Amino acid sequence: MNLLLIFPITIPLLTAILSALAWRSLKVQRALGVLGSAGLLAAALALLMNVWRGGIQSVQMGSWPAPFGITLVADLFGAIMVALAALTGFAVLLYSLGSIDERRQSFGYFPLFQVLLMGVCGAFLTGDLFNLYVWFEVLLIASFVLMALGGERGQMEGAVKYVTLNLVSSALFLAGIGILYGKTGTLNMADLAQKLRLEPQSDLVNSTSMLFLIAFGIKAGAFPFFFWLPASYHTPPVAVSAVFAGLLTKVGVYALIRCFTLFFVQDVQFTHTLILALAGLTMVTGVLGAAAQNEIRRILSFHIISQIGYMLMGLGLMTPLALAGSVFYLIHHIIVKTNLFLIGGVVQTLKGSDDLKKIGGLYKAHPLLALLFAIPAFSLAGIPPLSGFFAKLTLIIAGLKIDSYLIVLTALAVGILTLFSMTKIWNEAFWKAQPAGPALDNPAAATVTGGAFRLLLPVILLAAITVLIGAASEPFFALATRAAEQLIHPEEYIRAVLGGKP
Amino acid sequence: MTSTILRIASRYLTPVFLFFSLLILYRGHNAPGGGFIGGLLAAAALILYAMACGVDAARAKLRIDPRILVAAGLLTALLSGALALFSGNSFLTGRWVMLHLPFLGELPLGTPLLFDLGVYLVVIGITLIMLFALMEED
Numbered sequence: 001m002n003l004l005l006i007f008p009i010t011i012p013l014l015t016a017i018l019s020a021l022a023w024r025s026l027k028v029q030r031a032l033g034v035l036g037s038a039g040l041l042a043a044a045l046a047l048l049m050n051v052w053r054g055g056i057q058s059v060q061m062g063s064w065p066a067p068f069g070i071t072l073v074a075d076l077f078g079a080i081m082v083a084l085a086a087l088t089g090f091a092v093l094l095y096s097l098g099s100i101d102e103r104r105q106s107f108g109y110f111p112l113f114q115v116l117l118m119g120v121c122g123a124f125l126t127g128d129l130f131n132l133y134v135w136f137e138v139l140l141i142a143s144f145v146l147m148a149l150g151g152e153r154g155q156m157e158g159a160v161k162y163v164t165l166n167l168v169s170s171a172l173f174l175a176g177i178g179i180l181y182g183k184t185g186t187l188n189m190a191d192l193a194q195k196l197r198l199e200p201q202s203d204l205v206n207s208t209s210m211l212f213l214i215a216f217g218i219k220a221g222a223f224p225f226f227f228w229l230p231a232s233y234h235t236p237p238v239a240v241s242a243v244f245a246g247l248l249t250k251v252g253v254y255a256l257i258r259c260f261t262l263f264f265v266q267d268v269q270f271t272h273t274l275i276l277a278l279a280g281l282t283m284v285t286g287v288l289g290a291a292a293q294n295e296i297r298r299i300l301s302f303h304i305i306s307q308i309g310y311m312l313m314g315l316g317l318m319t320p321l322a323l324a325g326s327v328f329y330l331i332h333h334i335i336v337k338t339n340l341f342l343i344g345g346v347v348q349t350l351k352g353s354d355d356l357k358k359i360g361g362l363y364k365a366h367p368l369l370a371l372l373f374a375i376p377a378f379s380l381a382g383i384p385p386l387s388g389f390f391a392k393l394t395l396i397i398a399g400l401k402i403d404s405y406l407i408v409l410t411a412l413a414v415g416i417l418t419l420f421s422m423t424k425i426w427n428e429a430f431w432k433a434q435p436a437g438p439a440l441d442n443p444a445a446a447t448v449t450g451g452a453f454r455l456l457l458p459v460i461l462l463a464a465i466t467v468l469i470g471a472a473s474e475p476f477f478a479l480a481t482r483a484a485e486q487l488i489h490p491e492e493y494i495r496a497v498l499g500g501k502p
Numbered sequence: 503m504t505s506t507i508l509r510i511a512s513r514y515l516t517p518v519f520l521f522f523s524l525l526i527l528y529r530g531h532n533a534p535g536g537g538f539i540g541g542l543l544a545a546a547a548l549i550l551y552a553m554a555c556g557v558d559a560a561r562a563k564l565r566i567d568p569r570i571l572v573a574a575g576l577l578t579a580l581l582s583g584a585l586a587l588f589s590g591n592s593f594l595t596g597r598w599v600m601l602h603l604p605f606l607g608e609l610p611l612g613t614p615l616l617f618d619l620g621v622y623l624v625v626i627g628i629t630l631i632m633l634f635a636l637m638e639e640d
Binding site: 003006010013014016017018020021023059060061062063 | 567569570572573574576577580583584586587591592593594595596
């Protein structure tokens with residue numbers, strides 16, 4: 001019995017309930033949001049410490065023993081993801097205090113935000129395949145409402161594309177679960193791992209794994225299923241798209257890594273080579289798509305896709321070092337990407353637009369903002385000594401070790417193109433002078449700069465963490481390595497879930 | 503569109519509906535029924551009332567905002583799970599007590615029933631939010 005394991009689910013739920021009870025008072029809802037997110041962050045960090053010290057932890061819901069009931073499991077990978085989700089949630093919540101308009105707030109923004117966090121944390125902690133599906137639905141519903149909240153035309157269009165594609169993905173996932181259950185008679189992931197390892201490789205399992213690959217590929221925004229992402233992520237308010245950018249696709253990546261290290265490992269030659277190919281194509285299409293865009297948030301949306309490719313690359317290579325690279329990449333990426341979206345939002349508030357053709361001169365007017373942009377942007381591109389450099393370096397060394405030169409070359413080339421994209425934003429938005437023409441300065445900007453500190457606080461927090469990961473990469477790397485070891489050798493995971501049974 | 507027959511009928515039918523919805527909620531743990539179906543039935547009762555006497559009258563009769571019902575229901579469900587924690591069991595473990603009532607005999611009550619009550623409230627709340635909004639539109 002371990003309370004820490006249920007806190008990441010119950011704290012957001014309780015916060016959401018209390019916020020809903022305080023429906024009429026936005027002040028109370030804001031305070032509750034901050035308190036709840038801070039509590040979640042504290043609980044997540046405590047869980048991470050606990051797992052680091054004491055190994056994989058599990059708790060059986062309702063005291064039903066393992067293969068029959070629902071198990072919550074926290075291995076290092078899951079605990080890291082929960083901590084990142086909590087951190088992103090906290091930072092974005094602080095940002096949304098100053099940026100989400102009152103109308104959206106009064107339509108339940110804060111309770112929904114907490115439900116979203118609950119769904120994400122639940123997906124990271126569950127040890128049951130069907131329960132994972134349920135958490136996917138929880139976060140899909142919450143994210144759909146958050147995306148449509150406000151009801152602007154563009155938002156509706158984006159939300160419909162988003163929800164349609166994600167429903168298709170859920171249907172495929174459910175079909176895959178059904179086949180797997182029909183074959184093995186269990187939905188517990190640890191139990192599945194045991195049973196499928198004893199099976200000889202079969203076409204049925206292989207084709208089921210493809211259903212999972214497509215389902216999670218859609219959620220993760222991997223090639224060739226990514227098109228819903230850039231079509232929808234720039235439509236909702238900045239705070240919403242920041243939390244989506246940081247977390248939602250990563251839930252797909254998490255599920256891919258979990259399933260394809262725990263139980264779809266009979267035919268690594270076939271499945272993981274395919275994943276590697278998808279990873280390469282994802283990187284390239286994402287970065288090329290970004291090069292064609294001219295609005296900050298659209299550029300960043302395409303970069304999410306290309307970065308997903310790097311995370312899948314580690315999974316495709318399937319060596320301990322490569323998986324450590326993937327985990328490290330996730331740590332680095334979630335923080336950096338959320339931060340870039342938030343900065344894009346600050347630019348939009350200051351200038352009234354995030355179209356690169358219409359804005360400029362930010363470096364002169366707001367040097368601090370320029371510095372804050374430079375940190376995550378160059379980290380994303382992989383410039384030493386920032387966090388992205390170590391993440392990419394690990395993956396590339398892992399690739400070289402097993403002579404996968406093609407993917408290494410792709411990763412390097414995409415890195416350079418990413419740098420090109422980031423330089424483009426830097427040049428256009430920050431460096432060049434404000435273009436002539438009708439003044440686009442937001443009339444509200446004057447009042448916003450007064451309260452800009454509230455918007456900048458989470459940005460500074462995340463940038464500081466990025467610098468910290470780069471400067472003291474050793475402990476983070478140790479964390480990622482141990483998480484990867486637990487993924488490659490799932491015996492401890494299986495033992496933690498199923499108990500003493502062989 | 504208020505017919506006198508419907509209005510008078512609804513006055514008598516609504517309490518009957520509500521009573522049966524509670525009955526179905528209670529028997530739901532081991533027999534067909536449960537919080538979801540009971541909740542739908544209770545919501546149907548209130549919707550019938552709203553159709554007969556108007557949404558405003560139904561809202562006034564309900565007294566509390568349906569949103570509060572949803573939140574209260576979720577809170578009840580969460581508490582029913584958390585109760586097991588006090589006795590050192592894991593989250594959501596079922597706990598039962600026997601009530602000995604003078605005429606009805608033994609009445610088992612437990613946390614799964616409390617959870618179902620939470621579901622019941624959530625279903626009533628959500629259904630009413632949606633249907634009231636639709637009925638107020640025209």
